[in-house]
Amino acid sequence: MKLYDLERSGNCYKIRLLLALLRVPYERVTVSLDEGAQRSPEFLRLNPRGQIPVLVTDEGFAIWDSTAILVYLARRFGGERWLPTEPLAMARVTQWLAFEQNEGRYGIGRTRAIALKMKSSLAQMGHLEESQRLAETALKILETRLQEASWLATDHATIADIACYPYTAFFLESGLTPQAYPAIRAWFQRLEALPNYIPLPPRPQGPA
């Protein structure tokens, strides 16, 4: 299995974290965004979006989109644990995966991208104030859920937790909110205590 990857990307980290937790071996291929490798014809054949991560399975099938890759790995290697197939449990995991793709990406992720003047298309999208409002709403929804429960979707960690973790952690450590969000921080600690956890990537673009 081959992961087209970049060390500093939070979306790639989600995949590496699940692979580590599942103890599944894989090969990493670094895609240098600075050199535009993601827009090359070869790469666009793997992923028409021109984005990392992409996973190529042992059978040679390319899967793009971090959520789809998490679903693939959870179903293929995780039994019922990381993505249960019971309808309500699967819907609850999907709810938080969708939350990460909307409020997570366009609230939490975008606010950080704009505030830190990151070189991402997200940083050019919309205004700081509007992103910040969405980010605080998103963090309040996470905090409320995590005051009531240890994990987002079920009574144990699933790919919902893995998906929502990195950009929320980047945001809280970057000092972009005046709120404390203690339940979210306690959830970080539970995630970081999972067997075979690997640390978040280095964040050169964030303030110290």
Place this chain on the structure above:
Amino acid sequence: MKLYDLERSGNCYKIRLLLALLRVPYERVTVSLDEGAQRSPEFLRLNPRGQIPVLVTDEGFAIWDSTAILVYLARRFGGERWLPTEPLAMARVTQWLAFEQNEGRYGIGRTRAIALKMKSSLAQMGHLEESQRLAETALKILETRLQEASWLATDHATIADIACYPYTAFFLESGLTPQAYPAIRAWFQRLEALPNYIPLPPRPQGPA
């Protein structure tokens, strides 16, 4: 089963379409966005996002987010057809669900919301030119896929097709692109020929 719903909402239509295709009976509860019913304390207890659709199951569990509701209904009532559990097939369905939540919503959906001056938070997010660029990229990706295959994720219709259909159809009929996209239009016809298909909701806000 109870669907908190609004006739004109494309996200609610996705759910009604799948329920019709599956021939599953349900109760509809109209949530009047114009009167702010989605921000009432009762509704926020069902969905902290304050958005429709919400599905309340026969057992009384609330599921928010249209993608999560599609997953629930497909798993509960659709066997392996609308959301297969085989890892690669499920990943491919998820890929297009994620595509709809990103390129679909922030490209195709947002362009229409801005161009038609719709009263949605999406319409206030970002610029028309940037949204249009993302919309054309999204439509090109759909067109390329549908030149090669009849359906987005597998060799038959799945919830991926249902999710991507309404906002793409709204967009193409609204005259916001100079391109023809014949493969996308042929896919609309295949969708509209599915047994028990129900038509798209009325679009009072679009040009004639």
